[in-house]
Amino acid sequence: MTGRLFIRKRLSHALTGSLRDDPDHETGRDIVHALGLTDDLGGVLWRLKYDNDSTAFERAVALLREAANVSPEIAALAVTEWAEGACRRCKGQSEVTILDAGAEKRMTCSSCNGTGLHRFGDRERAHRLRVGMSQVRRWSARIKRAADAIGTADKKKAAQMHGRLLDD
Ligand SMILES: [Zn+2]
Numbered sequence: 001m002t003g004r005l006f007i008r009k010r011l012s013h014a015l016t017g018s019l020r021d022d023p024d025h026e027t028g029r030d031i032v033h034a035l036g037l038t039d040d041l042g043g044v045l046w047r048l049k050y051d052n053d054s055t056a057f058e059r060a061v062a063l064l065r066e067a068a069n070v071s072p073e074i075a076a077l078a079v080t081e082w083a084e085g086a087c088r089r090c091k092g093q094s095e096v097t098i099l100d101a102g103a104e105k106r107m108t109c110s111s112c113n114g115t116g117l118h119r120f121g122d123r124e125r126a127h128r129l130r131v132g133m134s135q136v137r138r139w140s141a142r143i144k145r146a147a148d149a150i151g152t153a154d155k156k157k158a159a160q161m162h163g164r165l166l167d168d
Contacts, residue, residue, distance in 0.1 A: 041067055042157030045150065049083050057083075068149040070142050073129055078146035080128070081120050082154070087112035 037043035037051070041063040048056035057079060064075040086092030090109035094116040097104050108114040125143070126136045136143075 037157075040153070041149070042153035042160070045079070045082065045154060046157055048079070064146055064149060067153070068142075068146040070146045074139060074142050074146055077125065077129060078143060078150055081147065082150045085117055087116050087118050090116060092116040 037047050039059070041060065044056045044060045044063060047053040048060055057076075060079045061072060061075045064070070064079060065072060068075070068078075070078070087094075087109060089111035090096050094109055094112070094114045095106045096109045098107050099105070109116070112118065122133050122136045122140075126133050129136065129139075
């Protein structure tokens with residue numbers, strides 16, 4: 001497989017969210033390096049998730065505070081939830097393998113109903129933010145605003161990356 005085709009194939013995994021669970025993670029990091037990521041919110045988020053860039057977390061929090069007009073605590077929560085957003089049962093794969101009368105069978109994951117995403121509840125957020133449940137509920141609109149800003153930046157980055165691959 002030629003280098004470019006290989007990258008294209010691997011990037012499609014990245015864009016569908018399966019890259020982080022790939023045992024061959026080093027290759028995923030190489031691709032992120034090869035494509036280069038900018039210092040906007042989307043680029044920083046991708047560095048954090050796909051490149052394990054530890055400095056990207058603080059930068060993402062700072063950019064998100066501006067983008068969504070939220071406190072550092074809420075920005076940090078939203079970035080963490082995005083980075084750890086895969087369903088804990090199916091690891092974001094949407095399906096699980098079960099044993100049915102001795103045979104392995106693929107089934108839609110019942111924990112996430114096939115979305116591959118973990119649903120963060122108020123209790124989990126309260127624990128992470130070290131505040132009470134009522135405080136989390138008061139902040140729910142801000143948490144959503146931060147999560148929406150991340151979703152927009154992530155989608156924009158994915159579209160940009162697709163475009164770059166189609167350009168050559
Ligand atoms: Zn699941």
